[in-house]
């Protein structure tokens with residue numbers, strides 16, 4: 447594809463501009479007649495044809511089929527709607543880290559010297575700090591506006607419209623969403639009832655459907671299960687780009703696979719500051735890429751994707767590894783307590799988790815959506831699922847011990 451440069455539009459013959467019009471906006475029946483007359487520069491008909499033009503005609507066809515965006519309620523709106531102060535809402539619905547970042551983050555944000563200067567497009571300070579944190583050299587690391595941005599960026603670099611990805615639901619829904627935005631088809635290989643990957647079906651799908659990439663999440667959102675090394679290695683042997691999303695790896699006690707990108711040309715590993723460092727609101731994620739791939743991601747990336755504030759905050763967070771470790775330990779310990787308590791609730795069946803959330807099947811005739819709504823009225827937010835694979839399930843993020851206590855009181859009141 448090239449770029450057509452037109453220096454003087456007024457010099458184009460009217461028939462040509464009409465043809466361009468037709469090729470962009472395929473026209474039917476009567477509409478065609480109106481446009482043909484418009485080319486004779488009849489002012490009145492020109493106005494009529496303009497009235498027939500609607501904005502959605504400019505939108506790429508595959509995007510016109512996208513389901514409407516379902517925004518989450520901003521915290522302040524939620525607080526007004528529930529009639530509670532934000533600090534009185536127990537927010538266990540988005541796997542955020544309730545401890546927030548180390549105190550150094552707020553200090554550094556409060557004393558920012560150059561907010562009026564554009565950020566470093568290469569996030570050099572942050573990538574050096576991440577190299578030290580991960581043991582992988584900075585040249586393999588690229589930072590993004592959350593792991594979310596990197597998922598989309600990878601797809602934009604890899605997928606042509608009509609290409610395929612493999613998705614293993616139930617899992618993080620952004621893979622499916624971004625595939626649709628990028629015009630790709632999604633081959634779904636559902637997980638087994640215990641939420642482990644169905645390796646045989648994945649191999650089959652790769653052979654038959656020839657997808658460009660597969661998205662794997664470990665620990666998986668929403669159930670918290672992990673993928674063992676043996677299975678990851680088997681998938682890495684397939685002719686497919688493997689994007690391993692480790693957004694919650696810190697809570698699993700398992701070492702990140704970031705360093706593996708030096709050995710595997712078809713592996714990308716994604717991580718984030720949203721969970722480990724309580725920085726979800728500042729949007730910082732990062733990825734480890736093989737050299738043969740990262741050069742293209744650099745070319746396609748928006749230059750200023752990581753803001754000055756985000757980079758400063760992430761660097762300050764990494765400087766206080768003692769705090770990050772302490773908060774992680776507190777959440778892992780609380781996960782164990784919450785799991786035991788949830789087991790005692792007569793209408794919940796919790797799944798063991800390696801992450802900072804617990805998936806529960808809602809049993810005994812209790813409705814999952816109603817449970818979520820009843821808890822919301824009491825100021826406790828949890829996530830409920832109504833999609834095919836997870837109908838009748840809820841996911842509860844691990845909070846502070848006092849959050850668990852309030853949640854349990856509310857659940858007991860509903861028993």
Ligand SMILES: Cc1ncc(COP(=O)(O)O)c(C=O)c1O
Pocket residue numbers: 540541591592593594595618663666667691693717718719720726729730731
């Ligand atoms: C599996 C998974 N990957 C990535 C993300 C997004 O991370 P970020 O906040 O860095 O965009 C999430 C967020 O919940 C997630 O659950």
